[in-house]
Amino acid sequence: MRTVTFEVAPGITAIDTFMAGRERYTAAYLLQDEEPTLVETGPTTSVEPVAAGLAALGVGPDDLANIVVTHIHLDHAGGVGRLVPRFPRATVWVQERGAPHLADPTRLVASATRIYGDERMDQLFGPVDPVPAERLRSVADGDRIALRGRDLDVLYTPGHASHHVALVDSETGAVFTGDALGIHVPDLPVLRPATPPPDFDVDLAIDSIERIRSRARSVLLFAHFGPIQEVDRTCDLAERRVQGWAEAVRDALETTEDLEEVVERLVKESARDIETGAESTLDLDRLEQRLELLSSIRMNAMGLMRYWKKRGEREAAEEGTRPVQPS
Secondary structure: OOOEEEEEEEEEEEEEEEEHHHOOOOEEEEEOOOOOEEEEEOOOOHHHHHHHHHHHOOOOOOOEEEEEEOOHHHHOOOOHHHHHHHHOOOOOEEEEHHHHHHHHHHHHHHHHHHHOHHHHHHHOOOOOOOOHHEEEEEEEEEEEEEEEEEEEEEOOOOOOOOOEEEEEEEEOOEEEEEEOOEOOOOOOOEEEEOOOOOOOOHHHHHHHHHHHHHOOOOEEEEEOOEEEEEEHHHHHHHHHHHHHHHHHHHHHHHHHHHHHHHHHHHHHHHHHHOOOOOOOOOOOHHHHHHHHHHOHHHHHHHHHHHHHHHHHHHHHHHHHHOOOOOO
């Protein structure tokens, strides 16, 4: 079994999960401590590479103390149910809204299947096993997961998902960002928004980016993929990308509700996201093929269309409940 690990901050090592056999797409992170702690697991298709990575770092079946996930989407937490039997001492930590769906992943799997289809679900994620309820611990904003030599502070960062959290390492000030800042594949010159259905929210996403900015003292640790040192620049870029894609979809919805037409608008918007200087050598089709797995334009379009529809319904309802002003 091939393993790739590399240090990203003092006492923190990245493990390439080789999601669906692909290198440098999704990372798990080991906090080296008297109570070794794994942040993110990848899907079930990543269980063997993650277990092998832990073994290479000296963490055996009876050593791992904690598994923490930023959210329950399958590319981040789908493998938890298969890892738990291998590491019988590990406690699984997840945001309180996500905990019931790890204990019973039926609705989670059904939702993902509607987006990806059965064949791609099997290929990308594999089966999803439940986590025994007694192994689960729920966390909320402001909670602290105490290890021995360091702690993880929990930041509630919805937007990408209503149950999303970021995690701040007390020793280094590194922040595990999950998908709150979007998708960054190291050899591609883009930072792509991650705006999936069913509960993406633009305003909450921007607020979450600012919360992460305020707490990051050293490095941002992306699940997709790896460390980025430039905190302010990356947060600025993440906000611009989310706002740009949201505005493109809102403009499209003024003339159409056809998904394919909205996707076409976002294809044009995505071409503007390429960082300066890369246009002359970058194969745009190849770029999209690589990003399709993690944050496809179609999935983002679906999430943003749903956001604007829900927002419009909410504003209409609020307008209907306002008292009529006397003339």
